[in-house]
Amino acid sequence: MTASINDVAQAVGVSASTVSRALRGRPGVSDEVRDRIAAVAAQLGYTASRSASSLASGRTYTIGVLVPYVGRWFFGTVLDAAEKVFSTAGYDVLLYNLGSPETRKRFFTKLPVRKRVDAVLSLLIPDDDESAALRSLGVPLATTVGGTRPGFTVVGIDDRAGTESAVRHLVNLGHRRIGMISGASGPLHWTTPIERRNAYLDVLAEAGIEHDAALEADGDYTVEGGERAMTELLAASRPPTAVFAQSDEMAMGALRALRRHRLKAPDDVSVVGFDDHELADVVGLTTVAQPVAEQGAEAARLLLRQLDEPGAEPPRHVQMPIRLVLRETTAPPRPRGPQ
Known part of the structure; x- marks a missing residue:
């Protein structure tokens, strides 16, 4: 007959929950007791099962993850890093891809994660009602996007400071016609494009450069969108000598558009991205580096710490x-008349 967690607990003289914590490497158990439990479990031939651990601890050992896009590089990189941390700790991931307004509305109306997860990592920015719905779950919440909000641990970067460094670099090089490829059509409630645009405008004003709306284009945070946006900028009556792209993927699309117009970066147009995508070095892209994977890993570690x-x-x-x-x-910029 196979030994159960209760058999191990009775033999050691501790509770089943203590056995579960000890065998899963959780805190709250002394080294002496942990060693004794491991020895008895080995002697009895007991192997911890997910169902037994869940019964003993009251946990599901599952983390809910909400994403607006599964296939995009930023979100995929964050998700991959977070999943590795969860998996190492013995947790499964329950993934919800909420890319469409209908899917998102249905999720927050029904909240299918209730009683199915121990914590939630959100890679989308919930509005006030959605935030309240997630807080009602009574589980730890974390995110890697957006600013501080009640009930959430936020792991992120200073989008404003990153953009300022990129645009000031172009200003310091002598550029005065500085365009921007943004992502106005990004995920619902996504504040990143707004923060980066505001910083772009502030640096232009700081440098005494008048803003020209014709030097802004929406690149949809994709390579294809970046190519379309750069093509649009090149068609302006006075095209830019430099472009700040709010993501490396859009910047790579911009470089492709330059090639197709028989132009080069930086000879004809300088280009700066944001992210330090894994291919940024391959194409020689100047960019603002952010630790994308580490943000996902750190958010996962903080959620697990809250559970422990x-x-x-x-x-x-x-x-x-x-x-x-x-x-x-x-x-x-190369001398070529008024800029």
Whole structure:
């Protein structure tokens, strides 16, 4: 007959929940007791099962993850890093792809994660009603997008500072016609495009450069969108000598558009991206590097810490470092008449 968790607990003289914590490497068990439990479990031939652990701890050992796009690089990278941390700790991931307004509305109306997950990692920005719905679950909540909000641990970057460093770099090189490829049509309630646009406008004003609306184009945060946006900028009556793209994927699309117009970066147009995508170095892209994978991993670690230490006050915001990485796509503008 196969030994149960209760058999191990009775043999050691501890509770079943203590056995579960000890065998899963959870805190709250002394080394001496943990070693004794491991020895008895081995002697009895007991192997911890997910169902037994769940019964003993009251947990599902499942983390809910909400994403607006599964196939896009940023979200996929965050998700992959977070899943590795959860998996190592013995947790499964229950993924909800909420890319359409209908799917999103249905999710927040029914809240199918209730009683099915121990915590939620949201890679989308919930509005006030959606935030309240998630808080009603009574589980730890974390996100890697947007600013501070009640009930959530936010792991992110300073979008404003990153954009300022990119645009100031172009200004310092001598550019005065500086365009921007943004992502106005990004996920619902996504604040990143707004923060980066405001920083772009502030740096232009700081440098005494008048804003020209014709030098802005929506690139949809995709390579294809970036190509369309750069083509639009090149068609302006006075095209830019430099472009800041709010993501590396849009910047790569912009570089492709330049090639198709028989132009080069930085000889004809300087280009700066944002992210330090895994291919940014391959194409020589100057960019603002952010630790995308580490944001997902850190958010996952903080959620697990809240589960293991329910009485501890979780951090409201963790800001990750960013830096400007200079490569081959930026240079001073070539003399070619008024800019």
